[in-house]
Amino acid sequence: KLAVNFHHTDLCNMRCEFCFRNEKFQTKLTTSDKLHLIYLLSKKFQKITFVGGEPLLDYDLKEMIIESKKLGMTTMLVTNGSLLKNSFLDDMIGHLDWIGLSVDALDSEINKKEGRFNQQIIPDLNFYLKLIKNIKERGYKLKINTVVHQHNKNCDFSSFLKEADPNRWKVFQVLRVEGINQQTISEYLVSKQDFADFISKHQQFKPIYEKDDDMLDSYFMVNAEGRFFSNSNNQHTTSSEILRNGVDAALQELKVDISKFNQRGGIYNW
Incomplete structure (x- = not known):
């Protein structure tokens, strides 16, 4: 079993300073391009995760999720939650399997400091709990993603x-990616010991954790141009266009370590 992350949009309504999304893409895929790309990916991968940026800013998202499910894939959305409306949750029942919520802090001041906010929302504990209630009431599986950095390394998520x-x-241990976040990342970096301490403090919740080097060469990722990309040596490397050359040929241009994919928990009970 293999899983792919489709970073189908670079747009975001928040500005997390350590984020490794790439804002430099010029070429944008059309709706039909995206759907055909998903078709090609479905021949190789059994699970697809829609990632951004903020995926809910892409008007094609619903159609892509529906198509992915028709093709037999397990479907997941990773979102900051700010645009996750009940109407969307209602519409996607039976099409979307998992919702991943990015939760780095439960304190609005920490979220504001890292850039996880916008003019409408500064997330806090109540914001996340309300979202989670709405998600679980509709039967979605819930995944929470937390990036450990200098400003939240001492936070206790236990009661939450x-x-x-x-x-x-x-x-995740916050990751430096050259050419993407190197100008802002220094104040967020944590040591392996800091990260281990955070994991140890929350051991009862059985976190699946990834140190910074666990993330290198261990993900199958597709960018908004329809190219595979990977984090190698703390910088992004990209393949040729999948729509032009096909999935297998494009994959051969990149290094993805299947053993690291497995070791970091890439395969689980979807």
Whole structure:
């Protein structure tokens, strides 16, 4: 079993300073391009995760999710939650399997400091708990993603996790990516010991965790231009266009370590 992350939009309504989304893409895929790309990916991958930017800013998202499910794939959306409306949740029942919520802090001041806010919303504990209630009431599986950095490394998520009770909690050590976030990342970097301490503090919740070097060469990712990309040596490398050359040929141009994919928990009970 293999899983792919489709970073189908670079647009975002927040500005997290350590984010590694790339704003430099000039070429944008059409709706039909995206749907054909998903068709090609479905021949190789059994699970697709829609990632951004903020995926809910892409008007094609619903259609892509529906098409992916028709093709037999397990479907997941990763979102900051700010645009996750009940109407969307209602419409996607039966098409979307998982919702991943990015939760780095439960304190609005920390979220504001890292750039996880916009003019309408500065997320806090109540914001996330309300979203989670709406998600779980509709039967979606819940995944929570947390990036550990200098400003949240001492935070205790225990009471939140007890109440949220996610199906899966993924914890990442903040990652430096040259050419993307190197100008802002220095104040967020944490040591391996800091990261280990955070994991140890929350061990009862069985976090699936990834140190910074675990993330290198261990993901199958497609960018908004329809190219595979990977984090190698802390910088992004990209393949040729999948729509032009096909999935297998494009994959051969990149290094993805299947053993690292497995070791970091890339395969689980979807």
